Structure formats: C-alpha cells, structure tokens
Amino acid sequence: MTGSERRDQIRALLSTSDRAISATILAHKFGVSRQTIVGDISLLRARGLTVVATLHGYELEANDQPSAIIVCRHFPSDAAEEMQRVIQAGGAIKDVEIEHPLYGQLRGSLEVRTAADVNLFMGRLKHQQGHLLSELTDGVHTHTVTYQTPDQLAAIKQTLRDAGYLYEN
Known part of the structure; x- marks a missing residue:
C-alpha cells in the first residue's frame, strides 16, 4: 500500500x-x-x-457547536479546577493559547470534554513532568470553549469569575 x-x-x-x-x-x-x-x-x-x-x-473536528475565546489567569496548581469549572458549567475546552514575547502565539490542543479528560490531562502532565503553556506568561492564557446555549457560556464565565480565573482587566 x-x-x-x-x-x-x-x-x-x-x-x-x-x-x-x-x-x-x-x-x-x-x-x-x-x-x-x-x-x-x-x-x-x-x-x-x-x-x-x-x-x-x-x-x-466537529464545527457544529458555538465557541468563544475566554481569557484566564491563574497559578499552575489551579489548572484542574479551572478546567473542571468549565466542564461542570456545560462547556468543553478545545485549546489553550498564549502570546509569547519571542514566538508569538503558541497554541496547544486540549479537547477536554469530561471530568475524566481533566484527570487524564493532569495525570499525563504530572507523569511527564510537563509544564503548562501559561507558565510562560505569568498565568495569562486563552481557551477556546464550546457550549450549547448562551446561558452555558454565561455560566462558564461566571464560574471562572467567581474563582478569580477570568481575566477581565
């Protein structure tokens, strides 16, 4: 072949x-x-x-769901909670992106849709002794999130705001 x-x-x-x-x-x-x-x-x-x-x-890639880009900022130790909050509010996390001073935009595909995906990602991060992209930018990063309804997007933003992770400065 x-x-x-x-x-x-x-x-x-x-x-x-x-x-x-x-x-x-x-x-x-x-x-x-x-x-x-x-x-x-x-x-x-x-x-x-x-x-x-x-x-x-x-x-x-399925392009049938609405998506939005949200800006977040938090410590690496808060990454799992940030992702769980998005999932619990009905969203999914497609990617993470940072604006690096040397390389410009750096993007990593996540495709985190369930609590099990969050646990799998965090387990792999620990096992591989990896680092989050946001560690290069003092915690500031964006996520493309998908959702079903405008109310879900509002809930995603609110739960991140409540935790102090939504970057709105």
Whole structure:
C-alpha cells in the first residue's frame, strides 16, 4: 500500500468513526510506525482535513457547536479546577493559547470534554513532568470553549469569575 492510499484509508476511518482513534491503533492496522501515522496526519492537515488530536486519539473536528475565546489567569496548581469549572458549567475546552514575547502565539490542543479528560490531562502532565503553556506568561492564557446555549457560556464565565480565573482587566 502506498502512503497516499494509507492516508485515504485514514481519512475514511476518521470520517466514519464515532470515537477518536489513536496513532498506535492506526499504526498497527496499517503495519507502520506510530511516527509514520503522525506524519500522515500532518500531511492530511496540510491538505485541509481538520484533524484534531484529543487525549484519546485523532478525530475530525466537529464545527457544529458555538465557541468563544475566554481569557484566564491563574497559578499552575489551579489548572484542574479551572478546567473542571468549565466542564461542570456545560462547556468543553478545545485549546489553550498564549502570546509569547519571542514566538508569538503558541497554541496547544486540549479537547477536554469530561471530568475524566481533566484527570487524564493532569495525570499525563504530572507523569511527564510537563509544564503548562501559561507558565510562560505569568498565568495569562486563552481557551477556546464550546457550549450549547448562551446561558452555558454565561455560566462558564461566571464560574471562572467567581474563582478569580477570568481575566477581565
């Protein structure tokens, strides 16, 4: 099978799947390395396919929900609570972005939709001894959040405001 044929099959799998598919699963299916799949995904994105990397694997981006960008500021120790507040208010967190003085905008895909996703993210952060992007900007960062209704967006903002995480200066 050629790389082009493999990418066509990956596109078809992502189009029909109702859940995320990991690079490891795709690598086993096609008998290639995980890194080859990562490269295939990059090529598919370069050709305009909106593939997002979630905590559970790759999926096609769903553009059917309204979204908003909110600005937050908090200490790293507050990250889990910040994410839980968004989830509990009915939202999901698509990404995190900072404005870095040297590199400009730096964005990380999160795709955090459930309390379990928050726990998984925080567990991976601890296990990998990672750092949050917001640590580079004194805690200031933005999130793209999705929601179902305007009332949910208002609730998301209010719960973050109540915790002192919504940056409104």
